[in-house]
Amino acid sequence: MTERQSMNRYDGKRVFLTGAGSGIGRATAVRLVAEGATVFAVDRDTEGLATTRELVDDPARLTCHTADLATEDAAVAAAGAGVAELGQVDVLANVAGALRTTPMTGLDLGDYRWLFAINLFAPVTLCRELLPHVPDRTGVILLTTSTAATKAHPGMTGYAASKGALLSFAVSLSAELAPRRIRVVPVSPGGVATPLTMDKERFDGIDVSWYARTYPLWGKPGEPEDLAAAIAFAGSADGAYLNGTEFRLDGGSHV
Numbered sequence: 421m422t423e424r425q426s427m428n429r430y431d432g433k434r435v436f437l438t439g440a441g442s443g444i445g446r447a448t449a450v451r452l453v454a455e456g457a458t459v460f461a462v463d464r465d466t467e468g469l470a471t472t473r474e475l476v477d478d479p480a481r482l483t484c485h486t487a488d489l490a491t492e493d494a495a496v497a498a499a500g501a502g503v504a505e506l507g508q509v510d511v512l513a514n515v516a517g518a519l520r521t522t523p524m525t526g527l528d529l530g531d532y533r534w535l536f537a538i539n540l541f542a543p544v545t546l547c548r549e550l551l552p553h554v555p556d557r558t559g560v561i562l563l564t565t566s567t568a569a570t571k572a573h574p575g576m577t578g579y580a581a582s583k584g585a586l587l588s589f590a591v592s593l594s595a596e597l598a599p600r601r602i603r604v605v606p607v608s609p610g611g612v613a614t615p616l617t618m619d620k621e622r623f624d625g626i627d628v629s630w631y632a633r634t635y636p637l638w639g640k641p642g643e644p645e646d647l648a649a650a651i652a653f654a655g656s657a658d659g660a661y662l663n664g665t666e667f668r669l670d671g672g673s674h675v
């Protein structure tokens with residue numbers, strides 16, 4: 421356990437976590453289990469989930485569920501399985517997301533629909549299904565947006581639009597849930613070193629040199645653990661006054 425994983429803010433907490441098979445979601449699973457959480461981990465990548473389970477401190481507190489959340493039926497089924505396992509959902513952490521470039525020349529709207537299915541409709545469906553099981557006053561909804569929501573990402577209008585829609589959803593949902601005192605936090609990573617961004621083939625046809633200029637502080641992207649630490653804070657009681665506003669972790673690239 422590293423120095424910054426020394427807290428137990430999640431003792432007794434039950435977390436529904438998507439995207440736990442890789443990158444930021446995997447680091448979040450490791451972090452939350454280390455802090456005492458019981459995690460229902462969802463991903464479309466069965467092997468990725470199994471690897472995550474090997475990495476957590478206590479595998480007995482992480483249940484893996486394979487589902488392609490891009491279909492409403494699968495998202496509804498995953499939510500049902502999660503409630504059956506956890507009973508109540510103290511924190512819903514939506515981390516799963518996908519990236520596909522969408523240059524406007526020859527744009528296929530199917531790419532937009534695909535991006536919106538996983539980046540917007542999946543978390544919206546999970547919110548609808550799981551909110552009845554989120555406790556008033558202490559429950560937290562975390563939605564992983566992106567700096568792409570508010571900062572130019574050439575060649576990625578579809579991804580940016582899906583994340584922008586998710587950010588808007590989160591802001592309004594926070595007001596809708598205010599009477600229940602459930603917090604809603606849109607977490608916006610900047611560049612983070614994960615397969616999502618490190619797989620260069622994804623960026624065929626667009627000028628990636630632009631992105632290299634978005635890491636001003638250290639000249640390199642952040643680490644998944646940096647985001648996991650922020651997500652753990654946002655979902656814990658330490659984040660009690662963080663609600664309905666973009667929680668941006670970008671190493672200063674928005675400056």
Ligand SMILES: NC(=O)c1ccc[n+]([C@@H]2O[C@H](COP(=O)([O-])OP(=O)(O)OC[C@H]3O[C@@H](n4cnc5c(N)ncnc54)[C@H](O)[C@@H]3O)[C@@H](O)[C@H]2O)c1
Pocket residue numbers: 438439440441442443444445462463464465468487488489490515516517518519538564565566567568608609610611612613614615616617
């Ligand atoms: N890495 C970055 O630079 C960066 C920047 C901004 C936002 N984000 C967001 O952070 C989140 C995590 O991304 P990451 O960088 O860890 O990427 P990643 O590719 O390492 O992990 C994403 C995970 O989501 C899962 N997933 C994707 N589509 C799915 C689907 N239809 N059903 C179920 N699971 C699905 C993948 O299998 C994968 O395990 C995403 O929402 C991403 O958009 C990442």
